[in-house]
Each structure stands twice: as structure tokens, then as C-alpha cells.
Amino acid sequence: MSNSGESESNKARAIVIGHGDFSAGLVSAVDQICGMAGRLVGLSMMGLTPEDIETAIRAELARTGAHVIFTDLPAGSATLAARRIVKEDASMVLVSGVNLATLLDFVFNTAVSPSEAARSAAERGKASLIVVERS
Amino acid sequence: MGIHLYRIDDRLIHGQVVVGWGQPLNARFLILVDDLVASSDWEKELYRMAVPPEMDIYFADVATAVRDHARYAADPRPGILIAGDTESMHRLAKGVKAIGSVNLGGIHHRAGRTERLRYVFLTPAEEQQLRELEASGVEVTAQDVPSARAVPLAEVLEGQSK
Numbered sequence: 001m002s003n004s005g006e007s008e009s010n011k012a013r014a015i016v017i018g019h020g021d022f023s024a025g026l027v028s029a030v031d032q033i034c035g036m037a038g039r040l041v042g043l044s045m046m047g048l049t050p051e052d053i054e055t056a057i058r059a060e061l062a063r064t065g066a067h068v069i070f071t072d073l074p075a076g077s078a079t080l081a082a083r084r085i086v087k088e089d090a091s092m093v094l095v096s097g098v099n100l101a102t103l104l105d106f107v108f109n110t111a112v113s114p115s116e117a118a119r120s121a122a123e124r125g126k127a128s129l130i131v132v133e134r135s
Numbered sequence: 136m137g138i139h140l141y142r143i144d145d146r147l148i149h150g151q152v153v154v155g156w157g158q159p160l161n162a163r164f165l166i167l168v169d170d171l172v173a174s175s176d177w178e179k180e181l182y183r184m185a186v187p188p189e190m191d192i193y194f195a196d197v198a199t200a201v202r203d204h205a206r207y208a209a210d211p212r213p214g215i216l217i218a219g220d221t222e223s224m225h226r227l228a229k230g231v232k233a234i235g236s237v238n239l240g241g242i243h244h245r246a247g248r249t250e251r252l253r254y255v256f257l258t259p260a261e262e263q264q265l266r267e268l269e270a271s272g273v274e275v276t277a278q279d280v281p282s283a284r285a286v287p288l289a290e291v292l293e294g295q296s297k
Contacts, residue, residue, distance in 0.1 A: 019150055047253070049243040050146050075153040075185040077146040083181055 012064040013114050014106060015057055016098065017043040017082075018072030029100050036107040041066065045078050054081035067091050068106070068118045070098035093118045101128030137208040138166070140215045143224050144240035147172070147217055148182045148192070151240065155280045156215060157190065163212035164191040168200040168227060169219045197223050201230030208233060221257075225264040228273055237268060239277035239291065251291045254279045262292060 016023040023042035031037030041060050045053045057069060057078070069086075071079040074096045082094045093115040095102065102125030109117040139160045144152060147167055156162065165186060172178040173196040186192045195203060200216075204227075207214060218224040221242070228234045241254045248256035255277050257265070269275045269288050276285040 047243060049245060052243070073150045073154070075148060075150055075187070077149040080149070080181060080185060083184070087177075 011039065012041045012066050013039050013110075014066050014068035014070055014118070015041050015043060015060050015064075016070045016103065017045060017053070017057060017078040018098075019076060019078075020044070020046060022072050026098070026100060026103055030103050030107060033100075033104060034107065039107045040070075040103065043078075045076075048077075050077055050081060053077055054084060057081055057085060061085070061092070067093060067114045069094045070103065070106075070118075071096045072098060091115075095122045095125075097125070099125045099128060101125050136211050136213045138210075138216050139213045140238055141224070141234055141236065142215060142217050142238040142240045143219070143221055143242060144217055145219050145242055147219050148185045151280060152215065152217060153186065153190070156240075159281050160213050160215065162190060162215045164193065164207075164210060164214040166193045166195060166200065166207055166214060166216040168195050168197060168216060168223055170196040170223070172219075173199065197226045197230075200227055204231045204233065221261040221264040221268075225268055228268055228271065234273055236274040236276070238285075239265075239275065239288075240279055252277050252286065255291060257292075265292075 016026055027037045027040050027042040043056055069082040071082055079096045086092045086094050095118050102121045105124035106117050106121035109120055173194045179194050183192055224237055239255050242256055244256045247258045250256050265275050265288055275288040277291045278285040
């Protein structure tokens with residue numbers, strides 16, 4: 001259900017959760033590109049009730065000490081669960097609509113706090129969406 | 136137009152509803168029928184933020200949904216009604232005779248429930264409510280996404296872990 005690294009230099013700083021194998025795929029892609037998958041914990045919400053999704057996220061946040069949650073769809077159950085967590089804990093940050101560019105920016109950006117890194121990563125992710133058409 | 140889909144889904148508003156069903160049905164409004172959500176401003180705001188700008192969302196407890204159903208059904212736009220559990224849909228259908236079919240979209244594992252489909256787990260009481268729903272003339276099928284086969288209730292209840 002999850003994968004994470006435990007060494008200090010590669011400590012998990014964020015949870016990634018989404019539909020199907022979305023998070024596993026993204027974390028795997030991060031690992032292939034830069035070998036920093038250990039800075040992320042991938043979770044799947046397949047087959048889970050809303051309560052179970054929230055419990056799973058809370059458990060991984062507690063286990064890893066991470067303060068950032070990346071989710072796929074703004075309308076997804078994981079996003080709703082994460083919103084409940086953020087509402088209770090001002091130190092938590094949620095970024096929905098995560099993509100690979102977002103995560104790559106985040107895992108490299110260790111000089112700032114996780115919440116600052118999350119904001120910067122979200123901007124990078126937005127900027128990575130481009131449309132190319134033959135003119 | 137009116138309500139194109141009556142769905143039981145314990146995740147309420149989520150990707151399968153908003154995108155999976157919402158796009159092919161061109162849904163322009165959602166009715167979330169849930170007593171708890173309807174009584175909490177925070178819960179309503181949470182779900183409101185999950186809905187894209189082109190969709191309206193209405194919140195109702197079961198009694199209000201029974202009262203306002205004719206208005207929802209007369210809406211010129213296509214819509215989706217979602218209840219979070221079999222009990223809410225059972226109560227709604229008792230008060231609204233116009234419901235022709237109900238979609239089981241997601242009732243996930245919980246203590247006391249038995250797996251009927253990958254995304255449908257039911258207690259004996261929930262099974263009974265669904266049987267009563269069908270006996271009252273409402274067609275009950277399980278179908279998580281539009282591209283999947285609609286599985287009739289009898290088939291859903293036939294066996295375990297199908």
C-alpha cells in the first residue's frame with residue numbers, strides 16, 4: 001500500500017494519494033528520473049471507504065512526520081479526506097491536481113519548509129501544462 | 136431532463152460521480168441527499184468545493200429531498216442524485232414514487248458487510264432494503280462507471296466475492 005525511504009537524507013516529506021495506481025505510478029516516475037522516491041509515500045485509495053482513506057493518510061502522516069499531501073482530483077475522495085485533516089492542523093498543506101512536474105520540483109526543494117516547497121511545486125506543476133498545436 | 140441517475144455511493148461527491156458519470160451525462164447539477172451533510176455548514180462547504188464551476192450542487196436531508204423531488208425532476212438540465220447509503224435511498228424511494236432505477240455505485244467494506252462485488256459490500260439489513268426497493272418497482276443495478284456492465288440486483292446478491 002505504501003512505499004517510503006527512511007534515511008534522514010531521503011526522509012519522506014509528503015504523501016501522494018489518488019485513484020487507481022496513480023500515486024504508485026507517479027512515485028515510480030520520480031524514482032526513475034531522480035531516484036528520490038523515498039521522499040514520497042504513495043497511497044492508493046482503491047476499495048476504501050472515505051473514513052478508511054482519512055485514516056490511512058493520518059497514519060502515514062504520523063509515521064513519517066510529513067506535512068504535505070498531494071492528491072489527484074479536486075473532486076476526489078482523497079482530496080476531501082485531506083481537507084478534513086488540513087482543517088484540523090494548520091501545519092498541513094494540501095495540493096490537489098498533482099502531476100509529475102509538481103513532485104519533481106518538490107523532492108528537490110529541501111532548502112525550504114515543506115509547505116513552502118509545496119507552494120512552489122504547485123506553481124511548477126501548473127506551468128508544466130502546455131498545449132502544443134501545429135500552426 | 137431532470138435527474139438522470141439515482142446513485143448510492145458512500146464516497147458521495149468524488150471523481151467517479153463528477154467526472155465518470157457527470158461528463159457523459161452532461162450533468163449540470165448534483166443533489167446530495169444525506170442527513171448529516173445537510174445539517175453541517177462545514178460539510179456542505181467541503182463538498183461544494185469539490186464540484187466544478189459548471190455544476191450546481193444542492194444539499195438535502197431525506198425529508199427535504201422527498202419534499203423537493205418534483206422540483207429537481209423538473210429542472211431542464213440533467214442532474215445526478217446521490218445518497219450515501221441504502222437506508223437514505225430506501226427512505227427517499229418510499230416518499231417519491233417517480234424513481235424508476237437506482238444505481239449501486241460504491242458501498243465499501245465495513246464491519247458486518249459481505250462482499251458482493253468489488254465495490255459493493257452489504258449487511259443483511261442493507262440487502263433487505265435493496266430487495267424492498269426492487270419489490271416496490273425500482274430497478275436496482277450495480278455499475279461503478281458508465282463503461283461497466285450494469286449488474287442486476289439478483290446477480291449482485293447471488294454470491295460472494297464475485
